[in-house]
Amino acid sequence: MMDWLTDETLAIIIAVLKSVVILLGVVMVAAFLIFVERRLLALWQDRYGPNRVGPFGLAQLIADMMKMFFKEDWTPPFADKLLFWIAPAIAVSGLLMSFCVVPITPTWGVADLDIGLLFFLAMAGLSVYAVMFAGWASNSKYALLGAVRSTAQTLTYEVFMGLSLLGVVAVAGTFNLREIVEAQKDMWFVIPQFIGFITFFVAGVAVAHRAPFDQPEAEQELAAGFFTEYSGLKWGMFFVGEYVGVVVVSALLTVLFFGGWYGPFLDAAPWLAFFYFAAKTAFFIMLFILLRGALPRPRYDHMMAAGWKVMLPLTLINLLVTGAVVLMRTPPVAL
Amino acid sequence: MAEPATTPNPAPGSDHEVVRELYARFGDNALTFQATRDGLPTVWVARSQLVDVLRYLRNLPRPYVMLYDLSAVDERLRNLREGQPASDFTVFYHLLSLERNSDVRIKVALAEGDLSIPTVRDIWPNADWYEREVFDLFGIHFQGHPHLFRLLMPRYWKGHPLRKDYPARATEFDPFILDIARQDEAQEALRFNPEEWGMKRSARDEDYMFLNLGPNHPSAHGAFRIILQLDGEEIVDCVPDIGYHHRGAEKMAERQSWHSYIPYTDRIDYLGGVMNNLPYVLAVEKLAGIEVPDRVKVIRVMMAEMFRITSHLLFLGTFIVDVGAITPIFFAFTDRQKAYDVIEAITGFRMHPAWYRIGGVAQDLPNGWDKLVRTFVDWLPKRLDDYEKAGLRNGILRSRTVGVAQYNTKEALEWGVTGPGLRATGVNYDLRKARPYSGYENFEFDVPVYHNGDAYDRCMVRINEMRQSLRIIRQCLDNMPAGPYKADHPLTCPPPKERTLQDIETLITHFLSVTWGPVIPAGEACQMIEATKGINSYYLFSDRSTMSYRTRIRTPSFPHLQQIPSVIRGSMVPDLIAYLASIDFVMADVDR
Numbered sequence: 001m002m003d004w005l006t007d008e009t010l011a012i013i014i015a016v017l018k019s020v021v022i023l024l025g026v027v028m029v030a031a032f033l034i035f036v037e038r039r040l041l042a043l044w045q046d047r048y049g050p051n052r053v054g055p056f057g058l059a060q061l062i063a064d065m066m067k068m069f070f071k072e073d074w075t076p077p078f079a080d081k082l083l084f085w086i087a088p089a090i091a092v093s094g095l096l097m098s099f100c101v102v103p104i105t106p107t108w109g110v111a112d113l114d115i116g117l118l119f120f121l122a123m124a125g126l127s128v129y130a131v132m133f134a135g136w137a138s139n140s141k142y143a144l145l146g147a148v149r150s151t152a153q154t155l156t157y158e159v160f161m162g163l164s165l166l167g168v169v170a171v172a173g174t175f176n177l178r179e180i181v182e183a184q185k186d187m188w189f190v191i192p193q194f195i196g197f198i199t200f201f202v203a204g205v206a207v208a209h210r211a212p213f214d215q216p217e218a219e220q221e222l223a224a225g226f227f228t229e230y231s232g233l234k235w236g237m238f239f240v241g242e243y244v245g246v247v248v249v250s251a252l253l254t255v256l257f258f259g260g261w262y263g264p265f266l267d268a269a270p271w272l273a274f275f276y277f278a279a280k281t282a283f284f285i286m287l288f289i290l291l292r293g294a295l296p297r298p299r300y301d302h303m304m305a306a307g308w309k310v311m312l313p314l315t316l317i318n319l320l321v322t323g324a325v326v327l328m329r330t331p332p333v334a335l
Numbered sequence: 336m337a338e339p340a341t342t343p344n345p346a347p348g349s350d351h352e353v354v355r356e357l358y359a360r361f362g363d364n365a366l367t368f369q370a371t372r373d374g375l376p377t378v379w380v381a382r383s384q385l386v387d388v389l390r391y392l393r394n395l396p397r398p399y400v401m402l403y404d405l406s407a408v409d410e411r412l413r414n415l416r417e418g419q420p421a422s423d424f425t426v427f428y429h430l431l432s433l434e435r436n437s438d439v440r441i442k443v444a445l446a447e448g449d450l451s452i453p454t455v456r457d458i459w460p461n462a463d464w465y466e467r468e469v470f471d472l473f474g475i476h477f478q479g480h481p482h483l484f485r486l487l488m489p490r491y492w493k494g495h496p497l498r499k500d501y502p503a504r505a506t507e508f509d510p511f512i513l514d515i516a517r518q519d520e521a522q523e524a525l526r527f528n529p530e531e532w533g534m535k536r537s538a539r540d541e542d543y544m545f546l547n548l549g550p551n552h553p554s555a556h557g558a559f560r561i562i563l564q565l566d567g568e569e570i571v572d573c574v575p576d577i578g579y580h581h582r583g584a585e586k587m588a589e590r591q592s593w594h595s596y597i598p599y600t601d602r603i604d605y606l607g608g609v610m611n612n613l614p615y616v617l618a619v620e621k622l623a624g625i626e627v628p629d630r631v632k633v634i635r636v637m638m639a640e641m642f643r644i645t646s647h648l649l650f651l652g653t654f655i656v657d658v659g660a661i662t663p664i665f666f667a668f669t670d671r672q673k674a675y676d677v678i679e680a681i682t683g684f685r686m687h688p689a690w691y692r693i694g695g696v697a698q699d700l701p702n703g704w705d706k707l708v709r710t711f712v713d714w715l716p717k718r719l720d721d722y723e724k725a726g727l728r729n730g731i732l733r734s735r736t737v738g739v740a741q742y743n744t745k746e747a748l749e750w751g752v753t754g755p756g757l758r759a760t761g762v763n764y765d766l767r768k769a770r771p772y773s774g775y776e777n778f779e780f781d782v783p784v785y786h787n788g789d790a791y792d793r794c795m796v797r798i799n800e801m802r803q804s805l806r807i808i809r810q811c812l813d814n815m816p817a818g819p820y821k822a823d824h825p826l827t828c829p830p831p832k833e834r835t836l837q838d839i840e841t842l843i844t845h846f847l848s849v850t851w852g853p854v855i856p857a858g859e860a861c862q863m864i865e866a867t868k869g870i871n872s873y874y875l876f877s878d879r880s881t882m883s884y885r886t887r888i889r890t891p892s893f894p895h896l897q898q899i900p901s902v903i904r905g906s907m908v909p910d911l912i913a914y915l916a917s918i919d920f921v922m923a924d925v926d927r
Contacts, residue, residue: 045665141546145568145908212659212731220554220657221912296731297659299909300568 019100019110026099030243035061037243037289044293065236073232076138083137087130088234091241094127095207095248102251103178105261105273116177117169120252121162124207128154130241131209131226138229146225149215149300153206156307157213161203163315167196167322168256181260190257192325195318197257199311204253206303208245211292215300250284251277351376353392353439360391367420369442372621372860377440379420385443386453392430392439393458399430399439400748402459404872404889405466407473409499411447413878415857423447424475428455429861429874429889433748433762436769440861451476461751464897472497472585482532487578487926490524496586503583503590527562532574534564541566546908550579554657554912557922561899561911568907573900580922588886592852593619594693594828596883600873601687603888604924606649607867608642609635609682612691617772618862618873622855623826625694630818632774634696637708637811638681639773640804644715645674646867647797647804650919654794655726657916658735663726670718677707693853694827699820708812712805719801727794736791740914742902743788750901751894754869755796756918760788766865773864778807790917797919826853852881861887868892868919888927892920 035050039057042049051057075084098120100110113119128150135147169175171192172183180189190197206213217225224230227238254260258280261273298306348354348368354376357366367379380388392399407426410416422444431438443452454477455462466477467486474495477483485492494501502508527545529536537543549560558579564571584603588596600611613635620627648671652664675685681704682688682697690697726732742752744760757764765782767775783799785792821827830848834841861874869891878884895918903911 041661045662046669047665141544145546148567211661220659221909223553293662295660296655296729296735297909298731299735299907301907302734 018108022099022104022108022110023096026096026244026247027240030240030247031065032061033243033246033285034064034239036285037292040286040289041293044290068233068236068239071232073234076140076229078139079229080137080139083133084229085234087134087137088230088237088241090127090133091130092237092244094123094130095241095245098123099244099248099251101177102248102255103181103260104277106270108274109178112176112178114174114176117165117175117180120248121158121165124161125154125158127207127241127245130238134230134238135226138226140229142222142224142228143226146217146222146228149222150209150226152304153213153215153300153307156304157203157206157311160199160307160311160315161207163312163319164196164199164203165256167193167315167318170319170322170326177255181255181262184259185262188257188259188262193257193318193322195314196322197253199315199318200256201253202311204249205288205291208249208288209242210246210288212295212297213303215297215303220297246285246288247281250281250288253284254280348376348378351439352435353437354378356395357388357391361388367418369419371440372858373618373862375438375440375861377442377859379442379444382443382445382452385441386455386458388441389428389430389455389458392441397432397434399432401431401433401751402428402455402462402465403431403438403751403870404429404874404887405455405462405469406874406887406889407469407475407497408876408885408887409473409497412499413876413884415878420444424450424473426452426469426475433764445475450474451478453478454480456480459751460749460901461894461897464893471495474498485578487581489521489578491520496583501586503586527574529564532572534572538566543571548911549576554915556653556915556920559896559920559922559925563908563911565908568909570903570906570908570911572904573911575896575899577896577922577925579926581926582923584927585886585888588883590882592881593855593883594852596886597691598687598689600888601689602923603890603927604646604866604868604871604892604921605686606642606646606921607871607924608638608645608678608686609688609690610639610642610646610864610866611871612689613639613773614862614864614866614871614873615875616691616693617864618860618875619693619855621860621862622858622875622877623693623824623853624856625822625824625826627694627822628818628820629774629816631695631820631822633811633815634700634820635691635773636775636778637808637815638678638690638696640807640811641674641678643804643867644801645671645678646919647801648674650797650916651722651726651794654916654919655732657912658732660726660729660732663722666718667722670715673711673714677704677711680704680707692821692828694824695819695821700815705812705815708808712809712812715805716802719798723798727791727798733791735909736794736913736917737789738787739790739910740902740906740917741787741789742898746898746901747788750898752869752898753891753894754865754867755793755800756869756895758783759785759792759796761786766863766870770863772862778810780804780806790913793917793919826855828853854879854881855883863889866891868921868924869895890924890927892918892922892924895920896925 039049049057050060053059053063075081101113101116101119103109131150132147135143168180168189171189172180174180209217217227227235230238254277261277263272263276266272346358346363354368357378361384365380365384369377369379371377405428407424410422410425424445424447426443426445428441429438445452452475454466464486466480467483469475470477470483471485471488472495484490488496527547529545544565546563546565547560548563549555550558560576560579561573562576563573584599587599591599597612597615600615601608603611648667652667655663678688679685681700682690742760744762747757747760761784763782763784768782780803783796783803785795823831825844830845832845835845855877857877857879859876861872863870863872871891872889874887874889875883876885903914
């Protein structure tokens with residue numbers, strides 16, 4: 001009868017269900033950020049924002065989605081069709097994939113990869129293809145300029161992003177994100193790895209193409225940059241992809257530097273774990289939005305200069321000092 | 336046969352220093368002095384001597400450094416031009432000297448069969464666009480001009496619109512039909528051809544990209560097109576292309592009564608509101624010989640300064656947006672709304688009140704106006720401090736604008752730059768101080784001057800000008816004179832009505848003046864003012880009619896755009912955006 005329902009298959013089914021829940025959760029949160037960002041910016045900008053559809057404008061998301069789905073999804077005749085179609089898919093999926101290594105609570109999470117951090121870096125590296133393909137396939141000058149900017153920028157921040165995380169890896173002694181969280185039971189890594197936190201935060205903003213590092217899509221300069229030629233659902237995928245990036249980077253900041261699910265009274269009430277994780281992530285998401293509301297956009301060559309001349313040396317020094325401290329504390333090995 | 340008389344009769348115009356200098360250099364016979372209503376020395380010269388005369392004026396001690404204006408007039412239907420040389424088409428050059436703080440106007444007569452004149456591009460580079468405009472609208476050829484293409488009208492256009500034989504109304508043309516062939520022709524005319532502008536498509540190691548920025552672009556501030564020759568993101572060269580906002584405002588002036596043209600002026604610099612009315616009504620009043628009461632002067636100054644503030648606030652918001660910070664513009668618009676609450680209560684309209692009248696203003700100030708104005712002038716100073724602290728001291732904003740799109744005083748003057756763009760290069764030249772009009776001499780205020788001539792300083796000049804405007808408005812508030820809001824003069828508009836029901840002559844005059852509009856005495860007058868974006872002037876020709884014979888509108892934005900290539904070569908695309916924002920132009924003010 002139900003003899004196929006062994007413990008093993010049950011575990012598989014539960015794991016799959018959990019994954020689906022997390023996937024949907026992330027996508028929903030990302031889409032909902034469209035609304036959150038508009039309302040928060042409005043709050044800071046002395047205006048109302050979308051407050052007509054549903055209570056507090058909460059249903060604005062549904063209206064936006066319907067508009068996006070039913071808009072003409074136009075592919076320019078001069079575009080390279082295949083690449084033009086692939087680009088938005090990469091934009092959404094690249095960073096979404098990397099969320100599977102993020103441990104949400106002690107019991108929730110999609111995968112416990114031993115190379116979790118490297119998997120994230122790889123996915124972040126792949127996501128630049130979305131921008132490059134979009135810019136190239138559009139066969140449009142504005143899109144091309146955006147793609148060129150993005151590629152140049154990626155070369156800059158990828159280097160110090162990886163290095164900024166190695167301090168954490170050295171202190172925790174692992175690439176596994178769950179173990180990194182557990183290593184922060186007594187002290188969040190933001191304290192010993194403050195420089196690492198700052199540099200990773202800057203790189204994270206750039207990974208997500210968020211202001212002030214949104215030069216590839218700088219509206220005032222390049223109209224819409226690499227997705228100038230996109231419309232309808234494909235444009236919407238870039239749009240949601242950007243917010244997925246915000247969610248992933250915020251979650252990683254929480255996990256790597258702010259103790260993940262840890263917080264007071266966790267022993268008494270284990271359900272607080274999810275609350276702590278969500279609250280910390282939400283804080284960083286809002287910080288992203290505040291940045292966009294507060295800062296002008298630097299010129300992209302200034303940004304690259306800062307990356308190579310300030311951020312990279314900073315991360316290297318951080319890594320050296322961290323390494324020295326870790327070596328000092330390690331008991332000498334008898335030869 | 337000029338015998339030296341015992342009491343020499345001085346040649347006409349000798350009370351002007353520049354005219355004496357010209358007589359001394361070129362002789363009495365070479366020049367004809369023309370008296371104008373504005374007292375601006377106006378001298379006719381022969382076409383053969385034009386370049387010599389202009390070059391002489393440019394190189395005099397205390398030279399005429401700026402070609403302030405250059406345009407033409409079709410004289411063929413003009414009746415009252417006593418004492419002027421015979422001419423079918425007259426080209427005029429309005430030159431400005433900062434050191435003398437005075438101007439001179441040079442006119443050249445052309446015959447209909449021989450409409451050509453030498454170019455003066457090599458004396459003042461900004462003659463380029465002015466000459467193209469005259470070629471476009473009058474069909475006068477400028478010999479030696481390398482790019483003598485149409486400027487405002489499309490390339491395929493037939494006819495020269497500002498000629499008197501060119502119709503002014505749509506009903507005088509065949510119905511317009513846009514078919515595919517015509518659409519293709521129009522689009523083909525817009526294709527950019529680098530060779531035409533002396534540009535190469537590639538260099539030894541690279542191919543250039545030609546990027547069409549505009550006419551629709553988020554940062555082009557209207558329908559403005561600029562074609563960039565790019566090496567990567569570096570701008571090798573560029574060609575600004577205007578005319579997408581051309582509405583023929585100068586032509587319309589020839590078909591509107593003196594009074595009914597006022598609303599059109601509002602829409603020239605559409606952010607300047609009544610500031611645009613001011614040079615026009617002042618010029619008409621010069622022609623008509625109307626002296627306005629003190630209350631009118633102070634009301635006009637107060638409202639003009641209100642509009643300077645609203646225009647500068649919009650500039651400030653868009654400037655910061657264009658370098659990427661999206662928040663301050665919402666605050667700036669809140670402040671503008673507060674200004675418009677005052678403007679609306681006083682004039683009954685927001686952006687284009689058309690509220691000044693020939694000889695006065697439309698109504699007296701409403702009850703309680705002082706309270707409204709006071710609320711506003713108490714509100715704004717703290718906000719300006721906030722903008723400066725939160726927006727302009729930001730390190731990223733400074734890195735984007737300090738040293739960007741820099742030009743010095745010499746370049747500014749030879750390109751005809753006026754207003755904040757000139758004062759940011761260290762020149763203290765504000766017409767409100769230099770040549771006070773409408774009673775500005777009675778106000779205490781400073782002229783903000785900065786010295787780097789970059790995008791940042793142009794912004795700082797404007798933010799400090801708003802503070803000075805508030806000072807002026809406060810003085811208006813405290814010292815508003817009592818009295819009538821309109822001059823007691825038969826040519827004011829609408830004309831005085833008090834005695835119309837008591838005697839028939841007054842009634843007839845009033846009736847004619849209301850139905851046809853006033854008949855302004857013959858003559859020419861120009862009035863310059865320090866408008867929101869630089870020096871704006873109206874040069875009016877009256878042929879003793881109910882309408883203007885020719886209305887020349889000199890706007891500040893026009894030369895500012897012409898200067899772009901010389902400033903931005905070698906910079907990057909983001910610098911161009913910051914530069915465009917710092918010019919503070921509106922396309923209606925460029926194309927008219």
